[in-house]
Every structure is written in structure tokens, then in C-alpha cells.
Amino acid sequence: MIPARQLLSEIINSLRHVIAPAVAEPYPKAQAYMAAVILEFVSRQIEEGADLEAQRKVTLDAFFRDLADLPEIARLVDNSLPSELRLCKLIESLYEERDRLAPGAFTTANHRIRRTLRQLLDQELKIAKPA
Amino acid sequence: MGQRDIRTEMADIQDKIRDYLQHKLTGARSLTLSNFVQAAGGWSHEIYVFDAHWNEDGNERERGFCLRKDPGAGLLRELSDLKQQFRVLKALEPTTVPAPRAYWYEADTSILGGPFFVMEKVPGEVPNPWSRVGKQFYAEAAQRGRLPRSFVEALASLHNLDWRAAGLDFLGVPRPGNDFALREVAKWEGLIKQSLRKPEPVLTEILMWLKVNAPEAQRLAFVHGAYRTGNLIIRDDAVAAIIDWELQVIGDPMYDVAYVLSDLNREGSPLLSCIVDRDFFLDYYQQLTGLKVDLEICRYYEILYMMRSAAFWLSASGLFADGRNKDLRLARTTYSVPVVLDMAARALGF
Numbered sequence: 096m097i098p099a100r101q102l103l104s105e106i107i108n109s110l111r112h113v114i115a116p117a118v119a120e121p122y123p124k125a126q127a128y129m130a131a132v133i134l135e136f137v138s139r140q141i142e143e144g145a146d147l148e149a150q151r152k153v154t155l156d157a158f159f160r161d162l163a164d165l166p167e168i169a170r171l172v173d174n175s176l177p178s179e180l181r182l183c184k185l186i187e188s189l190y191e192e193r194d195r196l197a198p199g200a201f202t203t204a205n206h207r208i209r210r211t212l213r214q215l216l217d218q219e220l221k222i223a224k225p226a
Numbered sequence: 227m228g229q230r231d232i233r234t235e236m237a238d239i240q241d242k243i244r245d246y247l248q249h250k251l252t253g254a255r256s257l258t259l260s261n262f263v264q265a266a267g268g269w270s271h272e273i274y275v276f277d278a279h280w281n282e283d284g285n286e287r288e289r290g291f292c293l294r295k296d297p298g299a300g301l302l303r304e305l306s307d308l309k310q311q312f313r314v315l316k317a318l319e320p321t322t323v324p325a326p327r328a329y330w331y332e333a334d335t336s337i338l339g340g341p342f343f344v345m346e347k348v349p350g351e352v353p354n355p356w357s358r359v360g361k362q363f364y365a366e367a368a369q370r371g372r373l374p375r376s377f378v379e380a381l382a383s384l385h386n387l388d389w390r391a392a393g394l395d396f397l398g399v400p401r402p403g404n405d406f407a408l409r410e411v412a413k414w415e416g417l418i419k420q421s422l423r424k425p426e427p428v429l430t431e432i433l434m435w436l437k438v439n440a441p442e443a444q445r446l447a448f449v450h451g452a453y454r455t456g457n458l459i460i461r462d463d464a465v466a467a468i469i470d471w472e473l474q475v476i477g478d479p480m481y482d483v484a485y486v487l488s489d490l491n492r493e494g495s496p497l498l499s500c501i502v503d504r505d506f507f508l509d510y511y512q513q514l515t516g517l518k519v520d521l522e523i524c525r526y527y528e529i530l531y532m533m534r535s536a537a538f539w540l541s542a543s544g545l546f547a548d549g550r551n552k553d554l555r556l557a558r559t560t561y562s563v564p565v566v567l568d569m570a571a572r573a574l575g576f
Contacts, residue, residue, distance in 0.1 A: 120236075122264045129554040136561045179425040186427060190434040209576035212428045216571055219564040 254280035290347030296340035306472040350461030364500040372463040374502040380465040382514035385479040389448040406477040407440035421540040443478035484527030532570035
């Protein structure tokens with residue numbers, strides 16, 4: 096069986112260099128080029144997909160575990176929620192409560208949240224970053 | 227467009243449009259259409275551009291038309307109303323704002339399968355600033371110098387417009403203070419909520435930051451909402467018409483200025499919107515409008531635009547994923563969401 100990566104590469108080449116240039120109508124021509132672009136992303140998605148899910152879980156678990164040393168913030172966490180939704184709700188609560196928190200608490204927690212968000216973004220960009 | 231053969235669909239819609247024009251142009255005989263194309267550029271609406279030829283009182287007539295149709299499941303359908311666009315174009319006709327003349331609006335879905343309106347086909351070209359050819363076009367025009375001036379003048383004509391006198395207050399008028407910025411954030415957050423398939427913590431952080439940092443507008447103006455090359459018809463090195471009237475609002479003119487200043491619209495070009503030098507833009511715009519460009523407020527709106535782009539792409543990819551729209555350009559946008567969130571995160575320092 097031909098490896099999926101190689102097959103996708105050949106289909107992308109065919110779409111970009113054979114099929115799209117031969118199409119005169121603007122709409123279907125644009126669709127052919129777009130199909131080639133999407134397949135490049137899909138190719139990366141196949142390679143990275145399972146790994147990324149695991150990395151995302153590790154990142155979020157570590158963030159919530161480390162919050163134990165910020166008890167004022169940890170009390171804002173709703174542990175009944177799945178981890179990504181839990182983080183969204185914590186971000187909202189943190190902004191809503193910021194004037195009632197101890198001096199510096201918002202900044203410390205926000206800094207830590209943003210560091211985690213950066214890790215999550217970097218993981219997604221392995222697939223989504225333009226070639 | 228659905229899965230039917232595209233040539234059959236095009237022939238079918240061309241016949242229906244010809245019949246419609248025949249009905250509207252009373253006195254026209256032997257009406258035919260030529261140069262009929264579906265523009266590749268439209269995201270939220272199907273756009274058809276064509277020339278009509280007919281005989282009237284023994285004289286041969288020819289006129290170019292552009293038709294925008296609601297496809298039923300296009301991008302921004304909830305935020306971009308064709309009837310409102312038509313009213314805006316009608317309101318702009320007696321003003322100095324360069325815009326196409328609007329002819330007819332049709333709410334009757336039995337004619338083409340969705341509401342639509344017909345407007346003037348403005349002679350000129352709309353080079354795509356993301357393409358190699360488009361980039362070259364704008365770079366050469368920038369060298370000649372006339373188009374950059376015209377680009378700024380057309381924007382100033384929008385912001386200097388007496389929008390109340392033009393009857394544009396039907397768009398909704400924000401209260402003084404930061405109401406405009408908060409309304410924009412709420413508008414796009416609404417689209418995100420409709421489109422989101424899983425929680426997105428980066429977007430939540432950006433939205434919360436935007437809500438607590440919303441700036442006050444120094445004055446209210448008629449704002450296009452997407453003023454850039456690609457949304458302008460160019461003829462003889464000048465802006466012949468501003469198009470894509472989908473996101474216009476009464477609001478802070480810095481909203482448009484920030485869009486011009488944004489890196490989102492120049493993809494590596496040293497020129498704003500691939501056409502105008504930054505210092506020249508700021509000087510000439512301030513001279514023409516009497517406004518002081520507040521770069522800190524513009525920075526806020528640039529981040530709002532990044533959130534807005536994420537909302538666009540989430541909505542677009544959601545339409546494709548739900549099977550409501552088969553345009554592959556919408557599918558591609560699922561990969562644009564992390565990229566634009568990355569831009570916003572970097573602008574916020576993380």
C-alpha cells in the first residue's frame with residue numbers, strides 16, 4: 096500500500112499543477128486550489144494528531160495541579176467541568192473577581208494562565224502554521 | 227453552490243436573472259446577458275457580474291450589473307443583511323463616498339432561491355492583495371503615488387460624512403463613551419458562541435481583555451468595518467468604488483484606521499494594506515479629517531480585529547462542518563483560527 100503521506104502529496108501536486116490550471120471558471124478553479132491547500136494541512140494533521148491531544152491533556156493537567164499554591168485562585172476553579180471548559184470559566188471568573196482579589200493575585204494568576212495558553216497555542220500551530 | 231454540476235447551476239441562474247431584468251427594465255426588448263461570471267471573491271454572498279444588452283425604442287443599450295444573493299448559509303449571514311446593504315448604498319448615492327449605485331432589492335425567495343439585490347457594475351478592477359499578481363499591482367501603483375492618496379481620501383470621505391443627514395442612523399447609534407467598542411465585542415462574541423464546537427481558552431482570555439479595556443470613541447462616524455485593498459474597485463489609479471458593504475456601523479473612526487494599520491492586511495508588505503506608507507497615511511488622514519489618530523486605541527482595535535477574524539473563521543468552518551455550505555474556502559479557515567489567535571496573543575504579550 097502506498098503511504099498516505101505520499102498519496103496526499105501526489106494528489107496535492109495534481110490539484111495544484113494539473114487540475115486547477117486547466118479549469119477556466121473562477122469558482123471551480125479556486126475550489127481546486129483550495130483543495131490542495133487543505134490537503135497539506137490534513138497531511139500534517141494525520142502525522143501530529145494523536146500526539147497533540149495527549150500534549151494538550153498534559154499541559155492542562157499540569158496547570159490545574161500547580162494552582163494548588165495559589166489557593167485564592169484555586170477556589171475559583173469548578174472541578175466538575177472538563178479541563179478546557181474549566182480553564183475558560185476560570186479566566187472569566189478571574190477577570191470578574193480581579194478587583195476583589197489580593198493585590199498582585201490577578202497578575203500572578205493571569206501570567207500563569209497566559210503561559211499555559213501559549214503552550215496550547217504552540218501545540219496547535221504545529222498543524223496550523225502556514226507552510 | 228451545492229453539489230449539482232456547476233455549469234448547469236450557472237446556466238439556470240443566468241436564465242433566471244435575465245428573466246428578472248427583462249421584468250424590471252420595462253421597455254427592454256431582446257435582452258441578453260454576456261460576460262456572466264460568478265466572482266470567486268464573495269464569502270458571505272454569491273456574487274454574479276455580467277453585462278446586459280437590450281433594444282429600447284429602436285436603440286441598442288448596454289449596462290453592467292452586479293448581483294449579490296443570499297446563499298442561505300453564507301458567512302456572517304446573521305450579521306450581514308442584504309436589505310441593510312441595499313439601504314446603505316441608496317443612502318450613499320447623493321454623497322461623495324465612492325460606492326456602486328443600487329438598483330433593486332428583492333426579498334422574494336421564489337425568484338433566485340434567496341433574497342438578492344442588483345447594483346451597478348463599476349468599471350475597474352479589484353486585484354486580490356493576497357495574490358502575487360495583486361501584490362505586484364499595488365506595489366507598482368504605490369510607486370506611481372496616485373492610488374495611495376486616493377485610498378486615504380476615500381476613507382476620509384467616509385469619516386467626514388454627515389451620517390445623520392445621509393439617513394444612516396438606522397444602523398444604530400452607540401451611546402457616548404466605550405459603548406461602541408463593547409457593542410462590537412458583544413456582536414462578535416455572539417457569533418463565536420453560535421459557532422464554537424469546543425471550549426477555546428485563548429479566545430476567552432482575549433474576549434475578557436477586550437471587555438475590560440474597551441476605549442472611549444473620540445467621535446462617532448460612518449465606519450466601513452473592512453476598509454482595505456481587495457474591498458476597493460480601482461480605476462485609473464484611483465478608488466472608483468468602495469465595496470463589500472457588510473460590516474458598516476456608526477462607530478469610532480479609529481476602528482477603520484486600526485484596520486488599515488493592521489498587519490492582518492498586508493502579509494509582509496512594508497505598505498499598509500499593500501498600498502500606502504504608514505507615515506503618509508497617518509499625516510494625510512489626520513489632515514483630511516481633523517482627527518488625531520490615537521495609536522493606543524488603534525492597538526486595542528487591532529486586537530479586536532484579530533478576535534473578529536477568529537470569529538469569522540470559526541463561523542466559516544462551522545458552516546462547512548455542518549454541511550450547510552460546501553465552499554472549500556470555508557473548510558480551510560479551520561486552520562486559520564490558531565494562527566490569528568497567535569497574533570492576538572503576541573499582541574497581548576504572550
